[in-house]
Amino acid sequence: MHDHTAKPQTKAEPSTRVFAVLAEFPSGDEMLEAARKVRDAGYTKWDTHSPYPVHGIDEAMGIRRTILPTIVFVCGLTGALTGLALQWWTSSVYYPVIVSGKPMFSLPANIPIIFELTVLFSAFGAVFGMFALNGLPSLYHGIFNSGRFNSRMSTDRFYISIEAADPKFNRDSARKLLESIGGQSVEVVEERAAVEFPPMLRKWGITALLVLGAFALLPPLYTLRARTRTSEVTRMQLIWDMDQQPRFRAQMKNPLFADGRAMRPQVPGTVARGEAFADDHLHRGLVDGRFAATNALPVTESLLQRGRKKFDIYCAQCHGLDGLGQGMISVRAERLQEGTWVPPLSLHDEVVRTREDGHIFNTITNGIRTMPPYGDQIRVEDRWAIVAYVRALQRSQNATLEDVPSDRRGELP
Amino acid sequence: MVTRMSTTVIREIDNTSNDPRQRPVLITQGADFGPITDSVSAVAEAARPPKIWYVAMGISLCLTGILGASVGYLIWMGTGIWGLQVPVAWGYAIVNFVFWVGIGHAGTLISAILFLFRQKWRTSINRFAEAMTIFAVICAGMFPGIHVGRVWFEYWMFPIPNYLNLWPQFRSPLLWDVFAVSTYMTVSLLFWYVGMVPDLATFRDRSKTRLRQVMYGIFALGWRGSSRQWHRYEVAYLILAALATPLVLSVHSIVSFDFAVSILPGWHTTIFPPYFVAGAIFSGFAMVMTLAIPARAMFNLKHIITLRHLENMNKIMLVTGMMVGYAYSIEFFIAWYSGNPAEAFAFINRAFGPYAWAYWTMVSCNVLSPQVFWFKWCRTSIPVMFVISILINIGMWFERFVIVASSLSRDFLPSSWGYYIPTRWDVLTFAGSFGLFMTLFLLFCRYLPMVAMAEVKSVLPQAGRHPGHGQYWGEITPEENGEDRP
Numbered sequence: 023m024h025d026h027t028a029k030p031q032t033k034a035e036p037s038t039r040v041f042a043v044l045a046e047f048p049s050g051d052e053m054l055e056a057a058r059k060v061r062d063a064g065y066t067k068w069d070t071h072s073p074y075p076v077h078g079i080d081e082a083m084g085i086r087r088t089i090l091p092t093i094v095f096v097c098g099l100t101g102a103l104t105g106l107a108l109q110w111w112t113s114s115v116y117y118p119v120i121v122s123g124k125p126m127f128s129l130p131a132n133i134p135i136i137f138e139l140t141v142l143f144s145a146f147g148a149v150f151g152m153f154a155l156n157g158l159p160s161l162y163h164g165i166f167n168s169g170r171f172n173s174r175m176s177t178d179r180f181y182i183s184i185e186a187a188d189p190k191f192n193r194d195s196a197r198k199l200l201e202s203i204g205g206q207s208v209e210v211v212e213e214r215a216a217v218e219f220p221p222m223l224r225k226w227g228i229t230a231l232l233v234l235g236a237f238a239l240l241p242p243l244y245t246l247r248a249r250t251r252t253s254e255v256t257r258m259q260l261i262w263d264m265d266q267q268p269r270f271r272a273q274m275k276n277p278l279f280a281d282g283r284a285m286r287p288q289v290p291g292t293v294a295r296g297e298a299f300a301d302d303h304l305h306r307g308l309v310d311g312r313f314a315a316t317n318a319l320p321v322t323e324s325l326l327q328r329g330r331k332k333f334d335i336y337c338a339q340c341h342g343l344d345g346l347g348q349g350m351i352s353v354r355a356e357r358l359q360e361g362t363w364v365p366p367l368s369l370h371d372e373v374v375r376t377r378e379d380g381h382i383f384n385t386i387t388n389g390i391r392t393m394p395p396y397g398d399q400i401r402v403e404d405r406w407a408i409v410a411y412v413r414a415l416q417r418s419q420n421a422t423l424e425d426v427p428s429d430r431r432g433e434l435p
Numbered sequence: 436m437v438t439r440m441s442t443t444v445i446r447e448i449d450n451t452s453n454d455p456r457q458r459p460v461l462i463t464q465g466a467d468f469g470p471i472t473d474s475v476s477a478v479a480e481a482a483r484p485p486k487i488w489y490v491a492m493g494i495s496l497c498l499t500g501i502l503g504a505s506v507g508y509l510i511w512m513g514t515g516i517w518g519l520q521v522p523v524a525w526g527y528a529i530v531n532f533v534f535w536v537g538i539g540h541a542g543t544l545i546s547a548i549l550f551l552f553r554q555k556w557r558t559s560i561n562r563f564a565e566a567m568t569i570f571a572v573i574c575a576g577m578f579p580g581i582h583v584g585r586v587w588f589e590y591w592m593f594p595i596p597n598y599l600n601l602w603p604q605f606r607s608p609l610l611w612d613v614f615a616v617s618t619y620m621t622v623s624l625l626f627w628y629v630g631m632v633p634d635l636a637t638f639r640d641r642s643k644t645r646l647r648q649v650m651y652g653i654f655a656l657g658w659r660g661s662s663r664q665w666h667r668y669e670v671a672y673l674i675l676a677a678l679a680t681p682l683v684l685s686v687h688s689i690v691s692f693d694f695a696v697s698i699l700p701g702w703h704t705t706i707f708p709p710y711f712v713a714g715a716i717f718s719g720f721a722m723v724m725t726l727a728i729p730a731r732a733m734f735n736l737k738h739i740i741t742l743r744h745l746e747n748m749n750k751i752m753l754v755t756g757m758m759v760g761y762a763y764s765i766e767f768f769i770a771w772y773s774g775n776p777a778e779a780f781a782f783i784n785r786a787f788g789p790y791a792w793a794y795w796t797m798v799s800c801n802v803l804s805p806q807v808f809w810f811k812w813c814r815t816s817i818p819v820m821f822v823i824s825i826l827i828n829i830g831m832w833f834e835r836f837v838i839v840a841s842s843l844s845r846d847f848l849p850s851s852w853g854y855y856i857p858t859r860w861d862v863l864t865f866a867g868s869f870g871l872f873m874t875l876f877l878l879f880c881r882y883l884p885m886v887a888m889a890e891v892k893s894v895l896p897q898a899g900r901h902p903g904h905g906q907y908w909g910e911i912t913p914e915e916n917g918e919d920r921p
Contacts, residue, residue: 050898057662073468073637074893075665088667094674108594112602121606131606134689138614141682145622145675149629152671156664159656166659175660176637178468249598257598261587 041164041213042068042183043196044171045205050076053180056203057082060182063199067188071171071181093151094144101143105136164213171211183211305402307380307387314380317413319406329411332404336396345369345415364392369412370419382409445474445735450743451815461556461894464738468892471739475634475886476641478734484881485733492877498870505863506581514584516860523843523855528582529693530835531865534718535575535872536616536690537711537831540683541719542568543623546630547679550672556747558890559740562634563730564723565627566883570875571722572620574868579612581864608692615689622682626675629668632658634884687715694838700781701842704769710762717755717801718831720748724824728817730880739886742815749814752827756805759834763798781842789854790841793833800830 047053050072057070061084070079079085113119114126124131153159165171165183175181182205184196193210200208262268270276270284279286288294299305304318319325334343342348347368355363367374374382386405389395400408417425426434448463462471478484509516519526542564549557580589592613596602603610635651636658642648658664688708695707724745731740770782786794804826807813814820840855879885892898 070662071660072662072665073472073633073660074889074898075669076662076898077893079662080666083662085663085666088670090667090670091674109605112594112596113605117596117601119601119604121604124606128606134608134611134685134692135605135614137681137685138611138618141678141685142618142621144678145625148671148674148678149625152629152667153656155667158658158664159653161652161657163657163659172640176633176640176658177472261585263585 039213040186040193041167041211042185043193043200043208044165044168044181044183044211045200045208046170046174047180047182047205050074050079050180052204053182054079054082056182056200056205059203060184060199063190065184065188065190065196067191068182068184069165071165071175071183073176073178073180076180088155090148090151090155094147097147097151098140098144101140102136104143105139106132108139109135165211167214168209168211170207170209303380304406307378307383309380312380313378313384315378317379317406317410318383319403319410321410325407325410326414328404329407329409329414332400333408333411333415336400337408340366340393341369345412345419366393370416375416375420379409379413382412445737447737447742447817449815450741451746451811459743461559461741461743462739462891463741466738466895467897468895471886471891471895472637472641472888474735474739475884475888476638478736478880478885479638479882480641480643487733488877488881491873495870495873495877498867499874500867500870501863502867502870505860505867506577509581509584509860509864510586514582516858518855518857518861520853520855522846522851522853523840525839525843526855527857527861527865528578530832530839531868532575532578532582533690533711533835534832535571535578535868537687537715537718537835538722539568539571539575539619539623539719540687540712540715541723542566542571543619543626543679543683544716544719545723546626547676547683550676551680555894556744558887558894559744560723560727560748560886561890562627562630562887563727563740563885564719565623565630566879566885567723567726567876568623568719569620569627570872570879571719572616572623573875574872576616576620577868577871579616608689608696611689612693615686619682619686622675622679626679629672629675630887630890631884632656633660633668633889634887636660637888638884684712687712699842699846700775700777701785701838704766706762706765706769710759710766713755713758713762714801714831714834717752717759718828720752720755721824721827721831724748724752724820725828726876728821728824730885734880734885736886739891745817745820746811746814749808749820749823752824753805753808756801756827760798760802763802777847781845784845785837785841788841788845790837790844793837794841797830797833797837800826801834804830 045056047056053070053072054076057079060068061082070076070083072079109132110127113121118126120126164185170179171181182200184191184200186193197208197210272285274284275282276284301318302308303314307314307318309315337345338349339351340347340349342352345368347366349366352363352365356365377385383405384390385393386400386408387395387397397405423431445464450460450463453459460466464470517526517528542561545557545564546561549561579592580586583589591597592603592610594603594605632655635655639648639651639655642651688711691707691711694702695704697703727740727745727748731737767782767786770778773779784790804823807819807823813823844855845852
């Protein structure tokens, strides 16, 4: 409100100028009556001051209703929409998670947070909107130059001030008006000249603030960058939680043992559970140190059925249900064309067909070249069942007329 | 104490008469703008607070130290130092949280709901109660904060995605709680502060030293009592009250969801939200009483926080106490009426099981003890109401303890039943939270306007004598006014 353009400031002018004419009233009622008259006298830049809100003063001064309620309404609406959007977007678009079997977007469960954010945003609107409309904080104001005002306004006295910025302002007529309507100890409040910062200080001050502000932006920017990139460096742990607890890992040194090894060898003369590989044929696919030519289990229909089931589970995704190598994984990997994929060998390839049963068993157990091992996932018996089924598959693709029983050859097209 | 009122001796004056021919008198002595300002400011302007303030502050600081030590030890060692043990995996921390949050409801209730109901007597106690609210919510917020054990993961509660881009679970009452309590804290703080701005301006204008002038000046934001400012200020205050009213009801409802949304017998009941809200108001008023009675004596405010104010609060305590009692009995009725054996067992176990001692402590403190307030002499006897208010505080703590411990310790699977025994760290942390609460409160009393001066002034008879507005409280005769000075 301290309008510097009210009077053009010239060098010759003294360092103070009139800010307002101020009158004191002993009670709110008297101030109220007087305010009506000031309003009727046609002043626009004037104000009344009281230690508490005097009822009826809005009407007496002709104060228009504030737009604050509208501001609050808009803020509240923003809060509600924020709450809704936040929950809808995060839990059903960005990272859909099913919680207690509810739909991804379940409004009833979202209402508490929508409500809280509505209230929160509205309250911010009410408080900061009120401060902004009231021009607060403004630690300096021309009226504070009156000692009387400072000592009594907030305690028990009521004031009317007519400001010099008013177009109708004239020091003497304003004074006369205030005196005529019962104003006591009418005084002219002079405004102190504004305290000017030295220009150098201001310039450097602003530069320093800008630089500091820029630096303050660095950490959040760095965090943002880190979040959107991958890195080979392990995550920095400020606090070592349970996933980072000190412990001995494979191949580490351990001074607690005489041999200094963290990995402990098996105790001599013992066999671990499930590792008693007594039968070379069954467990290793070897007969006399060479790959066994035959299946270690009697090949029956139920074995073949089981083998088919397990093949479809464990092998088909790469090799395809027919063993030709067109499994889903292989097809997709070829499509991606990343250059790292070695297509699985067709199981009907000459090489595979001439392998011994024991060799195929070994391939499943230990993997081969780029094919991973499955020994730890498939039981021994099932591995042999798969071998039998692979053999059946191979027969199916390389059959001759001799393979068909003579009495059913007539059914062939 | 240096005060301009030193000529008037503040006495206890009985202004509780409800003679319909007269409007009740709310300020009994020196009911004028100047004297009120003087007596409220005297507390902050005195060169030294009364001796008893130092004693209270000393005790509070010791307790706060204990709090700091036990929280520090907790962070160092982990929650293993507490008595938590399956099946009771929620112990003192949640009990204390609900206890403190409940207390924190009276302030906003007094400032918002009583404001909307135009209960003018609220002006003497609202500031005080709002401050209490804020300090209680600080104590409450501390418990969920520390109970996670690894406090450095506190930010997991905030609505930000973790490094796997997973967001917090927005459908959990625990997350609603985070939103509710932090909104409540923020809004209460704003409400308190906005209400205080004109009074801070009064303190600024009365400052004798430069430091005080600058400090109060900054927080008064340059308030100049302009009617144009008052206009927006009053609208903002009204809106805040209208916002805070549903907020205060929602907060404790959501706190009760923490329990009610689970399927544990004894927790899974629809009566919880209203029952918890009533309990919160009940305990909050009890705490206001516990603090107001010594404070008005300590700081010479018996003429502003009068017997009438205390009596009114006692009436509210009687009402809310009965509401709580009603909720207790309805729980039993529903346990029987539902025909659910698990539910029925939970309640028989509550009243006659291993926690019967806690249950009956709760019933006698919360339901039986406030019944004395049917009698006017009890409602107006300072010692009686002080004792009852403390009993209610105890009872309300036990209410939460009973809900948490008795329900959890004996759930569906008898083979895993247990009995919850808190450790000394549980107890020390709880005791320490009182220290924090009291320290903040004593600092508030000493440095901030304890009574909403501007609001009290606006409801004085002197403020309402202009045409078109009735007088609020009728004439106050000089005798009533206590102006017959000795």
